[in-house]
Structure formats: C-alpha cells, structure tokens
Amino acid sequence: MAESYDPRHTAVLLVDPYNDFISEGGKLWPRLEPVAQDVGLLDHLRMVIASARAAGVRVMFVPHRRWQEGDYDTWGHPNPTQRGIQERHTFARGSWGGQFHPDFQPQPGDVVAHEHWGQSGFANTDLDLQLKQHGITHVVVVGVLANTCVESTGRFAMELGYHVTLVQDATAAFEAEMMHAAHELNGPTFAHAIVVAGDLVTAFKEARSGS
Template identity: 60%
Template sequence: MTKVYDQTTTGLLLVDPYNDFLSEEGKLYPRTKEVSESVNMIKHLKETVEAARKAGIRVFYVPHHRSELTDFDSWLHPTPYQLKAKQGQVFAKDSWGGEFHPDFQPQQGDVIIKEHWGSSGFANTDLDHQLKMHGLQKIIVVGMLANTCIEATARFGMELGYNVTLVKDATSAFTKEALHAAHEINGPTFAHAILTTEELLAKL
C-alpha cells in the first residue's frame, strides 16, 4: 500500500517552536496555556515530530523573526501586531525566549528556514526554494499559532501548489474560538486534510 505521506514527497513544517511559546516560563505561554492543555498540544507536537523523523520525513524549522529593539524603526507600514511584539521583545534575539524549546532541538538533516517577519513562513524566506530543492510536494504544518503563522503558512503553501495538511491538536491559539476558526471555518478553504495527531500517525 502506498503511504499517504513519505520521505520522497513530504516535509514537516515546525513553526515557531520557541521557549516563549512552549515553555511555562515563556512570555506567551500564559496566553496559550488553557488552549494548549485542552488539546494536549506539547505531547502531540512531540509525537508528530518524532513520528516524522522515524518515517524519514525531513523537518523544516520555520521560525519567526527574533525581536530586536530597533525593529521597524524605519519601516513604512509595521502592523500593530509587529509593534506589540517589539515592545514585549517576544522571541528576543540572543535570549532564552528566542531559543527553540529543549524538546524541539534541530537534528542532523533538518533545515532551518530564514526567519519570517509577518505570519507566513513562505513570504520573504527561502522555504519554497528549500522544499522544491528537496523535491517535496506535500507539507504537514504544525506549531504555533493556529490562526496566525500556521494558517498563513499553510494557506500560502496551497497557493504555491503544495498539498497541505493541518494537525489540529499539534498547535494552539490564544483562545478556543481562534483555534475553532482556524480548523473548522478557515482551514477547510485551503487545506487538503485536517487531522488529529492520532489520525496523522496512522498515515505515516
């Protein structure tokens, strides 16, 4: 039987696995805590990454820009969201919060994509080029946050011609409403599959 996902066709996009998101002491963890725990997000994210590695599926780290104090000083159109991140120094450069969570450290063979400034991991980065150079046509998108960087990256991926899978319990959001919208309202307009971790692992 042909596998739905395998190393010749599929890449796993691990979006923003920073301490500020995933560690209890992280700056944004308190805002995602309720939702993350309701879906057992850390456990499912670990299971997804581990299963992908075991299946030989390459992991692509898709990191957000690490904040610096001079960010956006000369920009014409920074968004309120970007300015708020700058003010709070979320994922600050050279800080603990801007490091990858201990459970999600890069391994040999992983690809670290250039940092994205907004929400999409494709916009103004090398993600599309890296996927194409590795001959991949399918992307499984996991990490943070469901209704911002996950949705924007996955939607952009679909527009570029990739087959897109979302994993609804290997991500989180600031509110249950945002998580619901990402998977039940917006996701079906662009994703080819929206699965639970259990369903995904069965297909690997």
Template identity: 70%
Template sequence: MSETSYPRERTALLLVDPYNDFLSEGGKVFPRIKPIADQVGLLDNLRRLDGAVRAADIQVVIVPHRRWEPGDYENWDHPNPTQRAIMDRHSFARGEWGGEWHPDFAPKPADLVAQEHWGQSGFANTNLDFLLKQKGITHVIVVGLLANTCIESTARFAMELGYHVTLVRDGTAAFTHEMMHAAHELNGPTYAHSILTTAEVIAALPEAPQSKETVK
C-alpha cells in the same frame, strides 16, 4: 476530507516557531496559549509527531519567526498588529532564552531551518519554498504556533504554491477557542487538503524504513 497518504520522499513536517517564548513555562507568550495548549495536549502531540515523522524518515523543517532585535519595526511605515506587540514585549528576542528553541524541538543534524519570517507566513520573503523544492517536497504537514496566524498564513501560502497541505487540529494552539474554531472549522477547509488529529496523521505515515541490518 479525503483519505491522505504521505509519500516518504515527498513529505515534510513544517514546525513553525518552536521557541521558548511560545512553548515553555516562563515564556512571554506561553501564558496566553497555555489553557488551549494544555487542553489539546499540544506539547505531547508535537513530541509524538516529531518522533513519528523522524521514524518514518520524513524531512523536518523548522520555520522560525524573526527573532526580535532592538530597532525592529520602529521605523516601518505600517508594522502589523502582531509586529507592534512583538516590538512592545520583545518576543523571541535574539540572544535571550525566550528566542532559543524549546529543547525538545531544537533542530537536529538532518533538519532544514528556513530563514526567519518577518510577518506571519513562513514563505514570504524567505527561502522556505526553495528548500522544499530542492528536496522534491510536495506534501507539507504544518504544526506549531499560532493556529490562526503563522500556521494559517504559512499553510495557505503553501496551497497557493501548489503543495498538498495538512493542518493538525491538536498540533497547534491559539489565544482563544474562537480563534481555534476559525482556524480549523471556518478558514482551514477553504485551503487545506486535510485537517487531521495527531493520531490520524501518525496512522497515515509510511512505516519506518527497514535498516540494512534488519534486511540482512
């Protein structure tokens, strides 16, 4: 991958599905990702990325999955396997703790929150592309969950829409090592412009802008 730079005014961090069910002890899906999440240091890396992009004055965008509600998917002609699993276990249920933001990654006042996506792409049937274009965003750094489903689908769709796409190897997790390998070694190189570690992304970010008081 070529060396990447991230223009401050044109870059956004896309944080996909930062729900308690995915990222918190006691979450419905967390036990399935915990081994790999712990191995790659997912939570600490997401915290580091979140802090670094905010310090660099880069836009943060929350890209949330549909919060399950009674009746979701039940009368659909062909819900996909993930939607069937959500229908069974009620992942990210609206109004329940599992469907609330992980406290470390809840939206802050300057953040954008896209419409909830029904499938695996944060762009399909949502306003995400519109929000990014209104901010003049051209570069997206995609992190969150899961590496081989919502991250891959969102990032691949971003490429199709003309964005510069960065995947972060240790800023995501999956259910198996094989899924992680496929996401970053097999599929990612066919569409992502950069596939980096958290440390490499942070090193490539622009320096924190000087405050007016510092300039004085």
C-alpha cells in the same frame, strides 16, 4: 485516514517553536497555555516530530523573526503583532525566549528556514526553495499560532501548489474561538487534509512500512 504520505516527498513544517510561546516562563505562554493544555499541544508535537523522523519525513523549522534592537522602529506600517513584539521584545535574539523549546531542536538532516517577518513562513524567506530542492510536494503544518502563522503558511503553501495538511491538536491559539476559526471555518478553504496527531502518526507508520 484517506491521505498517504511518501516520506521522500513530505515535510513537517514546525512553526515558531520558541520558548516564549510554548515553554513555562515564556512571555506568551500564559495566553497560550489554556488552549495548549486542552489540546495536548506539546505531547502531540512530540508525537508528530518523532514519528516523522522515524518514517524518514523531513522536518523543517519555520521560525519567526527574532526581535533585536531597532526592529520596526523606522517601519511605515508595522502590523499589530509586530508592534507587540516591539514592545515586549518577544523572541529576542540571544535570549532564552528566542531559543527553540528544548524538545524541538534541529537535528542532522533538518532544515531551518530563514526567519519570517510577518505571518507566512514563505514570504521573504527561502522556505519554498528549500522544499523544492528537497523534492517536497506534501507539507504538514504544525506549531503556533493556529490562526496566524500556521494558517498563513498553510494558505501560502496551497497557493504555491503544495498538498497541505493541518493537525488540529498539534497547534494552539490564544482563544478557543481562534482554534475554531482556524480549523472549522478557514482551514477547509485551503487545506487538503485536516487531521489529528494520532491519525497522522498512523499514516507515517504506514508510509514507513511501505517504503
């Protein structure tokens, strides 16, 4: 693997690890499960996060807005995803579905960015500020969904001048075609590296031993 990651300047951006998305019983898990199981999403997320922490790579949570009563009711232009959240009460604040998966809980030293309303983890949040204040130049974007929040966050990161890595098997989408679009068609237009979890873990181990 050609890419190298200095732990002092690298962060893993964990996008939307909510129970509603990635836990059995979550509102969106039935739609995500086939692809998630096919790519080994949860195991690969565990691998990436554990290896990042072991190497001293900072972990930053990039959460979607947690729905609460009144959200979007008076908006002029809510998008289709926001309409769906409004109807289903996805990621409802104070609910089990609006909590992070038990295996992906913030730990001391992690950063939890402000919640994003749309798809980019940067728009109208403090994510860029947090990255800059922590000296981050390289971001590794994982989580869900591959073709919406992961892609949008990665694109925005590139526009802001960050080195962007996508991890094919540490994300998932509702359809295999969406994964293909995210990693084979769209990803190469903005990401500096598109890897699999095993290669990233090896790169993090090498970074740790060389630091």
